Structure formats: C-alpha cells, structure tokens
Amino acid sequence: MDLPRIVSVDDHVIEPAHLFSTWLPARYRDRGPxxxxxxxxxxxxxxGKYRFTTDPDGPPTDWWVYEDLLFPYKRVIAAVGFDRDAMTLEGITRAEMRPGCWDPAERLKDMDLNHVEASLCFPTFPRFCGQTFAEARDKEVALACVRAYNDWMVEEWCGDSGGRLIPLCLIPLWDVELAVAEIHRNAARGVRAVTFSELPTHLGLPSIHTGYWDPFFAACAETRTVINLHIGSSSQMPAASPDAPPAVQATLSFNNAMASLADYLFSGVLVRHPDLRLAYSEGQMGWIPYALERADDVWREHRAWGGVRDLIPEPPSAYYYRQVYCCFFRDRHGVDSIDVVGRDNATFETDYPHVDSTFPHTREVALDHVRGLDEETIHKLMRGNAIRMLGLDLDATPHSGV
Structure with a gap:
C-alpha cells in the first residue's frame, strides 16, 4: 500500500544551548535562562511529581538554570536512538542525543528517514505551554523569554526548513492582553499555531468558564490560529494513588484531554467563537466516541439542572465535529471507530524524540493502523486534515466539517 507522506502534529524540540544568549535582548541575559x-x-x-538534584559525582547532564529553577534534560524526552530499556529518567547531554533533537537540519534528515514531510514541535524547557515563564517571579524578563523563544522558533528552528518545520508559539499565560498581542505579532509573520494549557485552573489561572480568556480566543479565531492542548500542559498527569508508579500516569494520560474537551463543550466558548479551532495533542482518540455520547446524553437529559440549557444550543458533539481536532499514533480502537471520531477531525503524530515516538518505524506503524481504509480517508488522517487545520501550503483533498 502507498502511504502519503505524513504531517505530524505533535513532535518536540530540545532547545539548543545558544537559544537565549542569541535571541534574548542583551539587557535581560544575566537574568534569563x-x-x-x-x-x-x-x-x-x-x-505524581519528579524532583531532581545536582551531584558533582553524578552522570553529566545538560540543565537550564533560571531564577531558582534547575531543569535537566532526561533520556525519556530525547529517547530516539536508545534501546527501549535504556529510555530512562537518567540525565542526558546534547552530545549524547541524536542531533535531530535540537538541530533543525538534522531533524529534517530524520523526518526523511521517517516518512514525514512536515512537523509541529512543542517546547521542552518552557514546558508544553510555557509554564516555566508563567511561574517566574520577574515577569518583565519572562515576557522577553516568551518572545525570544517565539523568535527562535519562527526564524531559526523553522526558518530554513522550506515550510517543513511548522512554528508553534507560546503566549505569556499570566496576562491575557499580552497574550493577545503575542498572537497578533506572530500571526503577522505567518504563525498559525499556539500552545495553551488543557486545564488552566491547574496552573492557578482563570477558568475558561469565566470569560477571562475570551479576548485570547477571539484573537485566535480572527487570525485562524489553532490552539494546541497537549496532555500534561496543566503541569500534572492523572494518577490513581500518590504512590502509584509512573506507568499509571502514562496509561491514564488521555484523561486530561477528555476532561479538557468536556470543559470546552459545556463552556460556551465554541458557541461564542465559531471560528475557533482546538487541537488535542498526544491524547489519542479511542476515548472520544463515548465522551461525545455521554456529553450529548447529559445535554439532552440533564441540561435544565446542569447549567447549560441556555448556554449550549446544539448537542455538544456538533461543536466537536465543527471545531475540534484530535491526533493519534498508536490507537487501533480509535481507527476502528473513525466514523464516530470523525474522518475530518483526526490527525497523526510521531512524538519524536520522546519515549513514545514511532521513529524510525512510523510508516510501518501507520500502515498497520490504516490498512483497510479507503484512499481518501488515509490521505486525510496522514496529512490532509493537518494541512487544513494549520493552513499549510501543501496539497490537501476536498473536505467538509471542521
């Protein structure tokens, strides 16, 4: 079977050591990372949280030092090239990583090896939606860091890739008006993707139900900027017990995406902003059919006492099909349910260079999932929906829906 070259909507970048010394204005560098x-x-x-300490006799590790924060790079987030049992939480240096983790030219070579045409990459040191800068004390420097990261992302990481590396930018999470300004600044240079917290209240930020974020949502809708919600962008992952092993968190990680989707479906945000587009990243999709069924059932049977009778005029699933994307990389159940998940709503990812990554076997993994589907659907899942979602200058098939 011929498989179209993939557009991956969820990969990751390890920031190069020179990022802030090059892109942060000189007056901030002594206070920056x-x-x-x-x-x-x-x-x-x-x-449910990890604690790291330095040890002069411990294995050499590359860190960022920023205010009181010590942030180490670990093998699980730069895992490509290691054997499965060596993908641990041990520290790692850039010299030990596969160069495609942090070098854009090498990333393009690895994409060629992996049947990938284009890639959207989430940050590592800033964390999935820029929590590192939101938690900083000096917000003047933090704002400069957000802008420096975005400048590096657009001009250096993506700049010479011929459109194959797709810019994904941060916002200053602590100030919605500054966030709006950053959306417009980046949209003016062609950026169509921003990362945001799946559950902002977990970061001590206002709820999406309060209306506080409406200017941000309006700016994204106006500029056709897709809001990307990565699992763990709430700085916590679900765990059944405080002493459960990390494998429990990994198994339950989709719960964050499911909780976030329910929040949006009943918030009125998608009603007030019909041009807004959300993308759930690394949450897989096999859970979506029941989540939609349950949301519609609650809307139909419980909307009077449930607080949404006058807020949500249509069944919640209608907003999902019109305005929300999901993605997958290992989810046969989701593919088996593609008619309910939505042939126009699902996209594909490789998660390079994380421990879950399908590199360098992505083509084989994808073929194993889509074998038996029609050619049009395969094209949509592998690239067409992502091209449409992100407004990419790549080929796309005719479409309907979101």
Whole structure:
C-alpha cells in the first residue's frame, strides 16, 4: 500500500544551548535562562511529581538554570536512538542525543528517514505551554523569554526548513492582553499555531468558564490560529494513588484531554467563537466516541439542572465535529471507530524524540493502523486534515466539517 507522506502534529524540540544568549535582548541575559552541564543526583518521585538534584559525582547532564529553577534534560524526552530499556529518567547531554533533537537540519534528515514531510514541535524547557515563564517571579524578563523563544522558533528552528518545520508559539499565560498581542505579532509573520494549557485552573489561572480568556480566543479565531492542548500542559498527569508508579500516569494520560474537551463543550466558548479551532495533542482518540455520547446524553437529559440549557444550543458533539481536532499514533480502537471520531477531525503524530515516538518505524506503524481504509480517508488522517487545520501550503483533498 502507498502511504502519503505524513504531517505530524505533535513532535518536540530540545532547545539548543545558544537559544537565549542569541535571541534574548542583551539587557535581560544575566537574568534569563543559562545552560550548564553538571552531574545529576538520584531521582525522587513523590505525589505524581519528579524532583531532581545536582551531584558533582553524578552522570553529566545538560540543565537550564533560571531564577531558582534547575531543569535537566532526561533520556525519556530525547529517547530516539536508545534501546527501549535504556529510555530512562537518567540525565542526558546534547552530545549524547541524536542531533535531530535540537538541530533543525538534522531533524529534517530524520523526518526523511521517517516518512514525514512536515512537523509541529512543542517546547521542552518552557514546558508544553510555557509554564516555566508563567511561574517566574520577574515577569518583565519572562515576557522577553516568551518572545525570544517565539523568535527562535519562527526564524531559526523553522526558518530554513522550506515550510517543513511548522512554528508553534507560546503566549505569556499570566496576562491575557499580552497574550493577545503575542498572537497578533506572530500571526503577522505567518504563525498559525499556539500552545495553551488543557486545564488552566491547574496552573492557578482563570477558568475558561469565566470569560477571562475570551479576548485570547477571539484573537485566535480572527487570525485562524489553532490552539494546541497537549496532555500534561496543566503541569500534572492523572494518577490513581500518590504512590502509584509512573506507568499509571502514562496509561491514564488521555484523561486530561477528555476532561479538557468536556470543559470546552459545556463552556460556551465554541458557541461564542465559531471560528475557533482546538487541537488535542498526544491524547489519542479511542476515548472520544463515548465522551461525545455521554456529553450529548447529559445535554439532552440533564441540561435544565446542569447549567447549560441556555448556554449550549446544539448537542455538544456538533461543536466537536465543527471545531475540534484530535491526533493519534498508536490507537487501533480509535481507527476502528473513525466514523464516530470523525474522518475530518483526526490527525497523526510521531512524538519524536520522546519515549513514545514511532521513529524510525512510523510508516510501518501507520500502515498497520490504516490498512483497510479507503484512499481518501488515509490521505486525510496522514496529512490532509493537518494541512487544513494549520493552513499549510501543501496539497490537501476536498473536505467538509471542521
């Protein structure tokens, strides 16, 4: 079977050591993030969170130092090239990583090896939606860091890729008006994707139900900027027990996406902003059919006491099919349910260079999932829906829906 070249809507980038010394204005550099290489101490996992310490006698690791934060790079986030059992939480240096983790020219070579034409990459040190800068004390420097990251993303990481590396930008999460300004600044240079928290209240930010974020949603709708909601962009992952092993979190990670989708479907945001587009990243899609069925059932049977009778005029699933995208990379159940998930709503990802990545076997993994589907649907899932979602200057088939 011939498989179209893939447009991956969820990959990741390891930031190069020169990012802030090059792109942050000189007056902020002594207060901005600094790269260091030093030993890492034993890992402590407690209450669903990891704690790292330095140790001069520990394995060499590349870190960022920013205010009181020590941020180490770990093998699981730069896992490509390692054997499965070596993809651990141990520290790692850029010299030990596959160069495609942080070098855009090498990334393009790895994409060619992996049957991938274009790729949208989430940040690592800033975390999935820029929480690192939102938590900083000095917000003047933090704003400069957000802008510096975005400038690097657009001009250096994506700049010489011929459109194959797709810019994904941050916003200053702590100020909605600054966020609106950053959306317009980046949209003016062709950016059509921003990352945002799946559950902002978990970051101590206002709920999407309050109306606080409406100027941000309006700016995204106006500029056709897709809001990308990555699992874990709430700085926490679901766990059944405080002492459960990390494997429990990994198994339940889709719960964040499901909770976020329910929030949006009943918030009125998609009603007030019919041109807004959401994309759920790394959440898979096999859970979506029941989530939609349940939401529609609640709307139909419980809307009077449930607080949404006058807020949501149509069944919630109508807004999903019109305005929401999901993505997958290992989800046969989701593909088996593609008519309910939505042939126009599903996109594909490779998760390079994380431990879950299908690199370098993405073509084989994808073929195993889509074998038996018609050619038009395969094209939509592998690239067509992503091209339409992100407004890419690549070929796309005729479409309907979102």
């Amino acid at each position: 600094r790269p260091v290489t030093q030993g890492i101490g034993p890992l402590v996992y407690q209450g």
